[in-house]
Amino acid sequence: MTDPDRSTTTTREEPPGPGDQDRAADTPQRRAGAARRRPRVGRQALAGWLFVTPFAVLLVVFLLLPMAYSFKISLYRSTLVEGEVFAYLDNYRQALGDPEFRRGVWRVIVFGLVQTPVMIGLAWLAALLIDEATSRFSRLFRLAAFVPYAVPVVIGTLMWGFLYSPNTGPLSALTDLNFLSGGTVLFSLGNIVTWQWAGYNMIVLYAALQGVPREIYESARIDGAGPVQIALRIKTPMISAAIVLVTIFTIIGTLQFFTEPLILQPLNPGAITNSYTPNVYAFHQAFSFQQYNYSAAISFLLGLVVFVGSYIFLFATRRRSALR
C-alpha cells in the first residue's frame, strides 16, 4: 500500500535534500537550493512536527486509545461478586463459539458476496454509459445517480421503509411480495445500500475513466474495435485501480453494516434480530444488556477482521490499487 521501497530510498539517499521531487531532475539550481537550505532543516523539522501534532493527538486519543482500551476491557469479565476479573481470551472464545454472533457474521458475508458485485457492476455499467454518451440526458443521469449519496443513511432507510410497507408504498402492490419478511428483508436491505452508494461509486469510476488518455480509444477504433470491445478490453482494465478502490470501501462498509438494519428493525423485529449483524449485536450487547466487556470483544474482533481483510485485499491487488 505504501510502497515502502520508494519512501525509504528517498530518505536514505538524500537525507536533508529537497521534498519529494523524485521525478524532477537534479539540476544545479536545485542542488544549490538544497545546500542553502541545509542549515534551516532543523526549523523545518520542528515546523513539520508542530503541524502534524494536532492530527497526531487526535489519532492517538480517538483511534489508538479506544482500540487499546477496548482490547483491555475485552480481556476482563465483570461479575457481581468479584467485579472486574481478568478473563484472558474468554470473551473471544465465547464470541467465536456464539451461534448468534456466527450467524451475524455469516449473514454479513453472504450479504457482501451478493450486494457488492451487483452494486459495483451497476456503477461500472453506469460509468461506462456516461463516459460514452455526451447528451444532456447523460448529465442529468449522472446527477440523479449521485443524489442518493447526499441523503443521510437514516433518512434513505426511512424512505425505503415506507416504500416497502404494504400500507404506504407502491412496491407491494406491484409485486405481491412482502419486502420485510424473514426471507426477503436481506435483499430489501441490499437494495437500500445499492440505491445509496451505486452513484457514488459510479462517479469515482467515471472520474477514473476521464483520466484515461483519449488517443488510446482512437487507435483502438482504427484497429476496428467497437464501443463494446473498447469498454471491455481497454476502459475496464485502465480503471481497474479505481474498481479495486471502490470494492475495498464497499467491503469495509459491508462488514460494519449497522444503520439500515437498526432503522428497519421495528418494522419486523422477528426478522431483524438483535444479533442481525455483528455491529448491531455489539450495540445491543452494550446498550441493552450492559455487557460492555463482551461487546468490546465483538467490536475488536470485527475491527480486526475488517482491517486484516481489507489489508489482504489491498496487498493482493496492490499493483492495481489506487492507494499508494
Added chain:
Amino acid sequence: MTTVTNDGAGAGPEAHIRAPRRATRFTGGRIASHAVMALMTVYFLLPFWWLLVAATKDNDGLFGSAPLWFADENNFFDNLSLLFSQENGVYLKWLGNSALYSVVSGVGATAIAALAGYAFAKLRFPGRNVLFAALLGLIMVPATALVLPTYLLMSEVGLTDTIWAVILPSLLNPFGVYLLRVYAHDSVPDAMLEAARIDGAGELRVFRSVALPAMRPALVTVLLFTMVATWNNFFLPLVMLSDNTLFPLTVGLRTWYMSATIGNGGPALFNVIVVGALVAIVPLIVAFLLLQRYWRGGLTIGALK
C-alpha cells in the same frame, strides 16, 4: 484534478466532432444505452418523488391514497407547522444541532487535516515516512468499530451526553489528510515555498500565504465531505447522546420513527416523520447541486492518484 475541469467546457468541441459520426454509426447502441440510463434514473429518483408526494398528505392520506400520486387535499403546510410544533419544537433544535455539529467538525477537521497534509507533502521532518505509513494503515480501521470503545472512554472522563462527544471524534479525518497530502504534493510549488523562505517568512507564514491558497479546491472538498459526513452521522451521536435536545436530525427522526412504528403511545405521526425527512435532506440536496464541482473533485483526488 485537472480532468474534472475539462469535463464541462473542454468536452464541448470534441463532442461536436464526434457526435454526428456516432449518431450514424451506433444508433442502436445509443438508444439502448439511453434506455438503460432512463431506467436507472427512475430507480434513483423514485424515493424522492415518493417523499415529495407523501409530504403533502395527512396521516390518513399517507395510508389511504395512491402512494405515487397526490391526494385530493394538500396538507403540506399543515404538516410543516405540525413538524415544528411537535414536542415543543424539538425538530428545530435538531436542525440547529446538526448544523452546529457539521460546521464545527467540518471546519476543525479541515484545518487540522490541512496542516498535517501539507506537512506530510512538503516538510522534511524525522519520522515523517513512518507516521504517514501508519496513517495509511489506520485509514483501514473501521470507524464504527471505534464507536463503542470511544463511548466507554468518553464516559470515563464524563464527556458523554455533551456536544463534545459528537464533535471531538469527528475532528479526526485520516482520509482527509491523505487527500490533502496528495493534493499539496502536486499543487503547491516548491519554488514558491523556497522563495518565501528566502524572503524570511516563517514556516507558518509560508503555509498561510503560499500553501493554503494553492490548496483551496481540495480544502473546500474536504470541508464539504466532512460536513456532510457529520450531518449524516448516526452511530456516534446515537451512542453518545441521551438528552434529546442534543440530538442531531438523524437520531431524532429515528426516535420518532421507532415510537410511531412500535406504536407505544408516542406522539409522533408518520406524516410528521415524512415532512421531517424532506426538510432534513433539502439543505443537502441544494448544497450538493450548487457545489457539484467540488464533490466530483474530491472523488477524483481519491480515485486518480
